[in-house]
Every structure is written in C-alpha cells, then in structure tokens.
Amino acid sequence: xxxxxxxxxxxxxxxxxxxxxxxxxxxxxxxxxxxxxxxxxxxxxxxxxxxxxxxxxxxxxxxxxxxxxxxxxxxxxxxxxxxxxxxxxxxxxxxxxxxxxxxxxxxxxxxxxxxxxxxxxxxxxxxxxxxxxxxxxxxxxxxxxxxxxxxx
Amino acid sequence: xxxxxxxxxxxxxxxxxxxxxxxxxxxxxxxxxxxxxxxxxxxxxxxxxxxxxxxxxxxxxxxxxxxxxxxxxxxxxxxxxxxxxxxxxxxxxxxxxxxxxxxxxxxxxxxxxxxxxxxxxxxxxxxxxxxxxxxxxxxxxxxxxxxxxxxxxxxxxxxxxxxxxxxxxxxxxxxxxxxxxxxxxxxxxxxxxxxxxxxxxxxxxxxxxxxxxxxxxxxxxxxxxxxxxxxxxxxxxxxxxxxxxxxxxxxxxxxxxxxxxxxxxxxxxxxxxxxxxxxxxxxxxxxxxxxxxxxxxxxxxxxxxxxxxxxxxxxxxxxxxxxxxxxxxxxxxxxxxxxxxxxxxxxxxxxxxxxxxxxxxxxxxxxxxxxxxxxxxxxxxxxxxxxxxxxxxxxxxxxxxxxxxxxxxxxxxxxxxxxxxxxxxxxxxxxxxxxxxxxxxxxxx
Numbered sequence: 001x002x003x004x005x006x007x008x009x010x011x012x013x014x015x016x017x018x019x020x021x022x023x024x025x026x027x028x029x030x031x032x033x034x035x036x037x038x039x040x041x042x043x044x045x046x047x048x049x050x051x052x053x054x055x056x057x058x059x060x061x062x063x064x065x066x067x068x069x070x071x072x073x074x075x076x077x078x079x080x081x082x083x084x085x086x087x088x089x090x091x092x093x094x095x096x097x098x099x100x101x102x103x104x105x106x107x108x109x110x111x112x113x114x115x116x117x118x119x120x121x122x123x124x125x126x127x128x129x130x131x132x133x134x135x136x137x138x139x140x141x142x143x144x145x146x147x148x149x150x151x152x
Numbered sequence: 153x154x155x156x157x158x159x160x161x162x163x164x165x166x167x168x169x170x171x172x173x174x175x176x177x178x179x180x181x182x183x184x185x186x187x188x189x190x191x192x193x194x195x196x197x198x199x200x201x202x203x204x205x206x207x208x209x210x211x212x213x214x215x216x217x218x219x220x221x222x223x224x225x226x227x228x229x230x231x232x233x234x235x236x237x238x239x240x241x242x243x244x245x246x247x248x249x250x251x252x253x254x255x256x257x258x259x260x261x262x263x264x265x266x267x268x269x270x271x272x273x274x275x276x277x278x279x280x281x282x283x284x285x286x287x288x289x290x291x292x293x294x295x296x297x298x299x300x301x302x303x304x305x306x307x308x309x310x311x312x313x314x315x316x317x318x319x320x321x322x323x324x325x326x327x328x329x330x331x332x333x334x335x336x337x338x339x340x341x342x343x344x345x346x347x348x349x350x351x352x353x354x355x356x357x358x359x360x361x362x363x364x365x366x367x368x369x370x371x372x373x374x375x376x377x378x379x380x381x382x383x384x385x386x387x388x389x390x391x392x393x394x395x396x397x398x399x400x401x402x403x404x405x406x407x408x409x410x411x412x413x414x415x416x417x418x419x420x421x422x423x424x425x426x427x428x429x430x431x432x433x434x435x436x437x438x439x440x441x442x443x444x445x446x447x448x449x450x451x452x453x454x455x456x457x458x459x460x461x462x463x464x465x466x467x468x469x470x471x472x473x474x475x476x477x478x479x480x481x482x483x484x485x486x487x488x489x490x491x492x493x494x495x496x497x498x499x500x501x502x503x504x505x506x507x508x509x510x511x512x513x514x515x516x517x518x519x520x521x522x523x524x525x526x527x528x529x530x531x532x533x534x535x536x537x538x539x540x541x542x543x544x545x546x547x548x549x550x551x552x553x554x555x556x557x558x559x560x561x562x563x564x565x566x567x568x569x570x571x572x573x574x575x576x577x578x579x580x581x582x583x584x585x586x587x588x589x590x591x592x593x594x595x596x597x
Contacts, residue, residue: 003506003568004368043589044359047513047582051366054509058368061505068264068372070257077259084261110268113296117275118287 087115094127171197181406188337199416210465243354247361258375260319277309289473299477303420304379324377331385338392345399369506380572387428388576399530415459423480429459431545485552514578521585
C-alpha cells in the first residue's frame with residue numbers, strides 16, 4: 001500500500017509483461033492517431049487518452065503482477081486466513097492467555113492483532129505462540145502448549 | 153463475495169430506514185438529491201448512530217439545531233425539486249456501477265497492514281453495542297492505536313449480520329460505494345452550477361470516473377478496506393457542494409443538510425477528516441465574506457460546527473479517561489522540514505507507477521485555467537482555492553504533528569496516503585476546469 005511497487009510475482013514472467021505493455025500502448029496509440037486524423041479529438045478525449053497511457057505501467061502491476069492482483073488474490077487470502085485461524089483457534093483454546101514470542105516476522109503483527117482483538121495481560125500463561133520468518137506463508141505447527149509458526 | 157454482500161443488506165436497510173426517518177422528520181430534503189438520496193440517507197442513519205454511540209449528548213447537540221430550523225421553516229416547501237428539473241443520471245449511475253465492480257474485486261479477508269488494524273477493532277464492536285467505545289477508553293484493553301476515531305471500525309460491525317459470519321471487508325465496500333456515489337453526485341452538482349450543456353456534464357462525470365478508476369494507487373485503495381479514499385471522496389464532496397452553493401443562482405437547502413451529514417461522518421472516520429473539513433469550510437467562509445454573501449459564510453460555519461461535534465466529544469472522552477491520541481497530537485511546528493516535506497510530496501506525486509500522470513495533469517490543467525484571460529469561472533476558482541488550502545493545511549498538520557509522523561512521511565507510506573485523500577478533489581478541479589472549454593465545433597464556429 002506504500003505505492004504501486006513493481007514486485008514481480010513468480011507466476012508471471014517479465015518477458016510476457018513487456019509484450020503486454022507494448023501491445024496495449026500500440027493499440028491505444030493507434031486509436032489516438034486515427035482519432036487525430038479524423039480531427040475528432042477534443043480536449044476531454046485527449047485528456048482521457050494521456051491519462052490511460054500514463055497509467056498503463058501501474059495498472060499492469062495492479063491487475064497482473066502484484067501478489068494482490070485478482071489472479072493471485074485467492075492464494076494470498078488463503079495463506080492469511082489459515083495463519084489467522086490457527087492463531088485465533090490457539091488463543092481461544094487457552095482462554096486468550098498466550099505469550100507471544102516474536103522472531104522476525106514484522107508482517108505478522110497486524111494479523112496477530114486481528115486474530116486476537118481482545119488481548120489480555122496474563123500473569124501466568126503457559127501457552128506460547130512463536131512467530132518466526134514467513135509465518136503467514138508456511139503456517140503453524142502445534143506441539144504441547146506451543147504453537148510454532150514459520151521457519152527459524 | 154456477492155453472497156456476502158447480500159447478507160449485509162438487512163443491516164444496511166435498517167440504517168437507511170433510520171436515515172430516511174431523520175430526513176423526513178427534519179425535512180432535510182434529500183429527495184431532491186436524485187440517485188444520491190439513498191447514500192445520503194445511509195450516511196444520515198450512520199451519523200446518528202455514531203453520535204449516539206459516542207455520547208447521547210453529542211446526538212442531541214447535533215439534532216437540536218436541525219429540529220429548530222425545521223420548526224422555523226415549517227410553512228415552506230420541503231425542497232427545490234422544481235428548480236432543478238429532471239436530469240439524465242444514466243452516466244453517473246453507470247460510472248458508479250463500474251467503480252463498485254472494481255471495488256468488489258477484493259479478498260473477503262484483510263490483506264494490508266491497516267486493514268487488520270481497523271477490522272480488529274470492528275471485531276471488538278461485534279461483541280455488542282458500545283463494546284469498542286468502552287475498550288478504546290480503557291487502557292487495559294490494549295486497543296491499538298490508542299485514541300483514533302472509531303467510525304471506520306464501528307460501521308463494518310454494524311453492517312455485518314449477527315446471524316451470518318459476513319466478512320468485515322464486505323461492509324467497508326458499502327462505505328466505499330456510498331462515498332463514490334456522493335462524490336459523483338457532488339461533482340454533477342458542481343458542474344450544474346457552470347450552466348453548461350447536458351452532454352458536457354455527462355462526459356465530464358465519465359471523465360472523472362475514468363480518472364479515479366484508471367489511477368493505479370486509487371485502484372488499490374478502491375479494492376481495500378483503508379479509510380483514506382473514503383475520507384478524500386467525502387472531503388471532496390463537501391468542497392464540490394460548497395462550490396455549487398457559492399456559484400448557483402438560487403439557494404439549495406438540501407445541499408447544506410448533505411454537507412453537515414457528510415462532515416460528521418468525515419470527522420468520525422479519521423483525524424485527517426477534520427483537517428480537510430477545516431480547510432474546506434474556512435476557505436468557503438472567506439469566499440462568502442469576500443463576496444459579501446453572509447448566507448454562504450453561515451453555511452460553512454454550520455458545516456464546520458457539525459464536524460466539530462464528534463471531534464470535541466471524542467477528545468473530551470479521551471481526556472476524561474486519560475487516553476492520548478499520541479500519533480496525532482499537535483505540538484511545536486518543525487518549519488525547517490517544510491521544503492523537504494514539500495519536495496518529498498512532489499516526488500511521490502510524480503511516481504508514474506503509482507499515480508500515472510494524474511498529478512502533473514492536474515497541476516497543468518489548473519495552472520492553465522487559473523491564468524487564462526478573464527480569470528477562472530466561479531466553480532473552478534472555488535475548487536482551486538479549496539485544493540490549495542487543503543494541501544497547505546495537510547502540510548501544516550504534518551509539520552506540527554509529532555516527530556514520528558514526519559519520519560513516517562519521509563520514509564513510509566504516509567505521503568502517498570495523503571495524496572489519496574487529496575486526489576478526489578484534484579480530479580474534481582480538473583474535470584470542472586476542462587468542462588469550461590467549449591467543444592470543438594463551437595470553438596471553431
């Protein structure tokens with residue numbers, strides 16, 4: 001959300017993206033030339049054209065390349081839902097009295113707030129939630145009273 | 153996704169019914185607002201619920217002046233339908249449908265950082281009416297971040313059916329669609345004040361929708377549960393309706409009621425809402441005084457006062473319970489950072505991947521329009537001035553906020569989010585400026 005960064009998704013090759021951008025620019029450009037030749041290009045149309053042409057790289061990222069693009073959305077949502085439900089289930093099991101051990105997963109923090117909106121301060125909790133690198137992608141494993149998420 | 157939207161309809165209908173009752177009782181005249189009558193009634197219901205949730209006294213303070221005005225005007229006709237005549241709303245409704253569809257292509261679960269934060273608080277409110285207010289005013293409850301306005305978290309909880317596990321992200325879709333509808337309607341109203349041909353107004357609304365739906369970062373925000381785009385759309389709506397009131401030949405009472413309702417919701421969503429509201433209304437106040445039109449000046453004061461009710465109530469409650477909104481506390485201004493901050497904002501605005509050419513285009517069109525012979529038309533002048541005031545107050549708020557805010561501005565996502573809040577009005581300025589240019593055949597005749 002910081003901006004529309006070009007973070008390529010592994011499913012989409014850079015070669016295919018370049019071809020797509022070139023094709024769209026070519027089609028829109030040809031349309032513009034045709035319109036101008038017929039002398040029917042007014043200011044509103046010209047403005048719309050410039051706007052769309054300028055937005056193509058960003059729109060390509062938003063609709064195709066980013067992990068939140070429609071094609072990749074189900075995978076991303078599934079991973080988040082799995083992690084969130086594992087954490088929420090574990091917290092409910094232990095009456096929301098859980099000690100959270102953070103080991104390098106900054107992106108997990110907001111999901112933890114969402115999974116446990118009522119965070120109680122516990123004096124003597126025995127349940128431990130260990131959150132490590134790539135916890136959202138890898139999921140969690142339960143062993144005794146410890147839920148370990150991600151990879152060390 | 154579509155099934156989940158259907159499940160949220162009963163709660164939506166109940167809030168609209170409340171808004172309809174208030175509209176009827178106070179003769180707000182929203183029946184004159186065309187397709188925006190239902191979004192306005194939804195916001196009215198939401199605003200009344202929100203004020204009661206904050207404190208019943210806040211609701212009484214807000215409703216009493218409206219009831220007094222209704223009593224004073226009891227003999228007059230309700231609205232100004234006859235003044236406006238029938239309008240072709242097909243383009244605006246089509247644009248709304250397209251933008252709503254884009255917004256619906258989202259995950260039912262949160263994916264972005266702040267979505268989790270906002271919707272975690274919604275989950276607290278799902279525990280029962282007033283649960284979030286109680287938790288937010290209790291240090292021990294650990295609500296994060298402390299002291300933030302509540303409405304963006306309350307609304308999803310109120311919109312989700314208790315008998316169905318409706319995803320909270322769906323409820324924010326309704327909020328977003330409402331804000332887009334009001335923005336399109338307000339734009340249509342502002343274009344109306346320019347007395348242009350019907351075809352130009354239609355194509356201008358379509359151009360505005362294209363600018364919103366084809367700007368990459370705005371598309372991302374359309375599909376997310378962030379509050380920044382709704383805040384921007386609602387602030388722009390107030391500015392556009394003010395321009396309509398300032399430049400119209402006849403007074404349109406329902407526009408004032410609409411602006412007051414939008415102001416309450418805008419301030420309830422985010423602290424930045426009041427910054428934008430102050431910029432819009434104080435500019436409007438100055439415009440009214442300069443034009444010697446006391447009615448315009450009073451209207452802007454009324455809208456500012458409406459927005460101040462939730463702000464003051466919430467701040468008093470926070471102070472009483474010893475909770476501080478540390479992220480948005482104003483202090484000594486770091487004016488030395490002004491050039492750097494302005495430069496950083498400009499750098500963000502010209503990032504092609506995020507913004508396309510929206511901001512360079514907006515700056516170019518507005519500059520040409522303002523310096524043209526004879527000066528800009530009334531609506532363009534009003535909107536351009538408001539835009540400058542909004543940018544200036546936003547920068548001032550960043551400079552006078554805590555150090556952490558500036559760190560976040562220079563190194564984080566804050567400036568792009570501020571630009572998202574400013575973009576809907578920038579689009580409004582561009583569209584109204586371009587609408588003044590005569591069509592090709594008329595220009596060459």
